[in-house]
Amino acid sequence: xxxxxxxxxxxxxxxxxxxxxxxxxxxxxxxxxxxxxxxxxxxxxxxxxxxxxxxxxxxxxxxxxxxxxxxxxxxxxxxxxxxxxxxxxxxxxxxxxxxxxxxxxxxxxxxxxxxxxxxxxxxxxxxxxxxxxxxxxxxxxxxxxxxxxxxxxxxxxxxxxxxxxxxxxxxxxxxxxxxxxxxxxxxxxxxxxxxxxxxxxxxxxxxxxxxxxxxxxxxxxxxxxxxxxxxxxxxxxxxxxxxxxxxxxxxxxxxxxxxxxxxxxxxxxxxxxxxxxxxxxxxxxxxxxxxxxxxxxxxxxxxxxxxxxxxxxxxxxxxxxxxxxxxxxxxxxxxxxxxxxxxxxxxxxxxxxxxxxxxxxxxxxxxxxxxxxxxxxxxxxxxxxxxxxxxxxxxxxxxxxxxxxxxxxxxxxxxxxxxxxxxxxxxxxxxxxxxxxxxxxxxxxxxxxxxxxxxxxxxxxxxxxxxxxxxxxxxxxxxxxxxxxxxxxxxxxxxxxxxxxxxxxxxxxxxxxxxxxxxxxxxxxxxxx
Amino acid sequence: xxxxxxxxxxxxxxxxxxxxxxxxxxxxxxxxxxxxxxxxxxxxxxxxxxxxxxxxxxxxxxxxxxxxxxxxxxxxxxxxxxxxxxxxxxxxxxxxxxxxxxxxxxxxxxxxxxxxxxxxxxxxxxxxxxxxxxxxxxxxxxxxxxxxxxxxxxxxxxxxxxxxxxxxxxxxxxxxxxxxxxxxxxxxxxxxxxxxxxxxxxxxxxxxxxxxxxxxxxxxxxxxxxxxxxxxxxxxxxxxxxxxxxxxxxxxxxxxxxxxxxxxxxxxxxxxxxxxxxx
Numbered sequence: 001x002x003x004x005x006x007x008x009x010x011x012x013x014x015x016x017x018x019x020x021x022x023x024x025x026x027x028x029x030x031x032x033x034x035x036x037x038x039x040x041x042x043x044x045x046x047x048x049x050x051x052x053x054x055x056x057x058x059x060x061x062x063x064x065x066x067x068x069x070x071x072x073x074x075x076x077x078x079x080x081x082x083x084x085x086x087x088x089x090x091x092x093x094x095x096x097x098x099x100x101x102x103x104x105x106x107x108x109x110x111x112x113x114x115x116x117x118x119x120x121x122x123x124x125x126x127x128x129x130x131x132x133x134x135x136x137x138x139x140x141x142x143x144x145x146x147x148x149x150x151x152x153x154x155x156x157x158x159x160x161x162x163x164x165x166x167x168x169x170x171x172x173x174x175x176x177x178x179x180x181x182x183x184x185x186x187x188x189x190x191x192x193x194x195x196x197x198x199x200x201x202x203x204x205x206x207x208x209x210x211x212x213x214x215x216x217x218x219x220x221x222x223x224x225x226x227x228x229x230x231x232x233x234x235x236x237x238x239x240x241x242x243x244x245x246x247x248x249x250x251x252x253x254x255x256x257x258x259x260x261x262x263x264x265x266x267x268x269x270x271x272x273x274x275x276x277x278x279x280x281x282x283x284x285x286x287x288x289x290x291x292x293x294x295x296x297x298x299x300x301x302x303x304x305x306x307x308x309x310x311x312x313x314x315x316x317x318x319x320x321x322x323x324x325x326x327x328x329x330x331x332x333x334x335x336x337x338x339x340x341x342x343x344x345x346x347x348x349x350x351x352x353x354x355x356x357x358x359x360x361x362x363x364x365x366x367x368x369x370x371x372x373x374x375x376x377x378x379x380x381x382x383x384x385x386x387x388x389x390x391x392x393x394x395x396x397x398x399x400x401x402x403x404x405x406x407x408x409x410x411x412x413x414x415x416x417x418x419x420x421x422x423x424x425x426x427x428x429x430x431x432x433x434x435x436x437x438x439x440x441x442x443x444x445x446x447x448x449x450x451x452x453x454x455x456x457x458x459x460x461x462x463x464x465x466x467x468x469x470x471x472x473x474x475x476x477x478x479x480x481x482x483x484x485x486x487x488x489x490x491x492x493x494x495x496x497x498x499x500x501x502x503x504x505x506x507x508x509x510x511x512x513x514x515x516x517x518x519x520x521x522x523x524x525x526x527x528x529x
Numbered sequence: 530x531x532x533x534x535x536x537x538x539x540x541x542x543x544x545x546x547x548x549x550x551x552x553x554x555x556x557x558x559x560x561x562x563x564x565x566x567x568x569x570x571x572x573x574x575x576x577x578x579x580x581x582x583x584x585x586x587x588x589x590x591x592x593x594x595x596x597x598x599x600x601x602x603x604x605x606x607x608x609x610x611x612x613x614x615x616x617x618x619x620x621x622x623x624x625x626x627x628x629x630x631x632x633x634x635x636x637x638x639x640x641x642x643x644x645x646x647x648x649x650x651x652x653x654x655x656x657x658x659x660x661x662x663x664x665x666x667x668x669x670x671x672x673x674x675x676x677x678x679x680x681x682x683x684x685x686x687x688x689x690x691x692x693x694x695x696x697x698x699x700x701x702x703x704x705x706x707x708x709x710x711x712x713x714x715x716x717x718x719x720x721x722x723x724x725x726x727x728x729x730x731x732x733x734x735x736x737x738x739x740x741x742x743x744x745x746x747x748x749x750x751x752x753x754x755x756x757x758x759x760x761x762x763x764x765x766x767x768x769x770x771x772x773x774x775x776x777x778x779x780x781x782x783x784x785x786x787x788x789x790x791x792x793x794x795x796x797x798x799x800x801x802x803x804x805x806x807x808x
Contacts, residue, residue: 520569
């Protein structure tokens, strides 16, 4: 008598049906398990875009599978393509996933400590294969994601899709917008270079401005972990960026998308009767089924966007890495990231508390609350002229404020510093560092005699210099002159000194301002920094 | 739908192609990035050198007599200096250690009255590790020039009649340009008195007068304890009898005390002419 029996079902099947049919059936079973309900024949029929037959097996992955459980089984034909939504919500999610993937890659090579952060960045860029690509993709994805999320909000506003019953969807959307902005802002700090430290310091200093003083100080300590950014601040921002905010975003996204599906995607306003939300009721003849049409389309979007992003990040877009953060040296004309330029512009208008705290809080409050205030029943453009005008004016306002946040508005620097900063800027390489090193001939040159400079590069640089000098105006100063000195300093190293001279017509005293920089032959600044 | 699938496959193939291209060129790109980063560090090091090191080691690292040794010198890069005190590491190791830690006591056999300050943050100094590395790279960039032997070594003293310590001695007519050359170069006065403010600054600055005018005021001050009766004598006394009277707010023991036996009468005359000519 045998001690135990070995029972191998597949052998029984082979005995019963034969080898090939058994393998076919086993494969069919496996495919059905993986796809949660589609057998091989169903998969093939879906790929061929055949009519599905009843009962429709292509609905089973939605009802029985995890991955598609929240995706709708069909869309209304009117909203299944690029127009009218431009698929911006889908794009936001896509970029979030891109950020997670590239972000986790970068996490392997990064430690959030000011002592090693910059070194880690150098390591990623010079020692890790595909390190630069991953970093560039991460930065590119972040910038595009902020833009896409903002555009998605704009689209939702324009089509009135925040109205009943979708008000709370809008609220979770604003939460997601906030999470996206803070995610992008916190990530800015990690390279620990001059741009990181100072751009983020500008933003965080507004927390300090909150009245009363004890609240502002406490908020500042919570945000930065110390009176100024240092090890504590970097760690806090890292935890927020890597753990806290993704959690908030995923939860808010869950609620947001669930409600989108629950109420159905809103239709173009002209296709609905006023005050009636017909998004949930989709007649059979206006349906586009998820499988195969929408799924194929989405996979296609993924493929195309990945190609665009990878090609863009490989050949054109490169994230900058400026010199190491120095808390004692603020680069001239430092700005906040572009999505916070409007805040910087606001701050130039007056009191830090009113323009930095009160007004942004009001703006945020309005964004949160207006679906419950703007309760007109119609989503049609013709019935919402006031609201739409207000929206367009707000966008214009933000654009104007963003311009005001740039260094070209309201920044009072003396003309000699401006002139020198045009050639040797402190926030990016600038013309001299990007020029051909070999064409920077040794010598002393006057800006006004730029045409006589020995090389074309020098002529261009001196021409720019002389143009800046020629419009210089400051009090009683006259007789402005610009001089550029190029010295051979060391092996492959030149010293460039820019000097601006003037005479004060009131006292007759001469004055001068000069700045020197060293330029190495192989420093190769043209890498996008 | 068919064109969706086709275009999707084309995109995937494009991505694979680009990624393969990157994989092939990545090694070279990483090396060239390292090179370009080190070049930028040399630029940064040059700036740090100008702000921190030039006052003792001279503008081109050629050293200043009795203040700081030459580092743009062949004996540093060919190993002689390191061997002389049995240092077994590389020149970079040596430079990193010296710059970061400084010299708590002067090197054996050296005649430098001041010690090398501590620069590295890990030893309590003001510079970060990457700033120290930048300085090391900048210094190493002198290797080619130093080994090629163009004026290697610390400036040696001139021969001839030295001025001594008699401040009433009469001097020959002085040449302003030669005086400026001496100050900027061989004697290194400009490093502390013109290009930086280690000692009283010679040119006028804001409300303060130039050294020539100040010399007139100095001998009238109540705390002046020297023997000069004219501004020229005062300036000579400052050079050859540096320890006798130290201007308030400046440290004693910084101005080298050897100039009475290093400068000839003509040198002093030229230097004096230059000092008095500074606006």
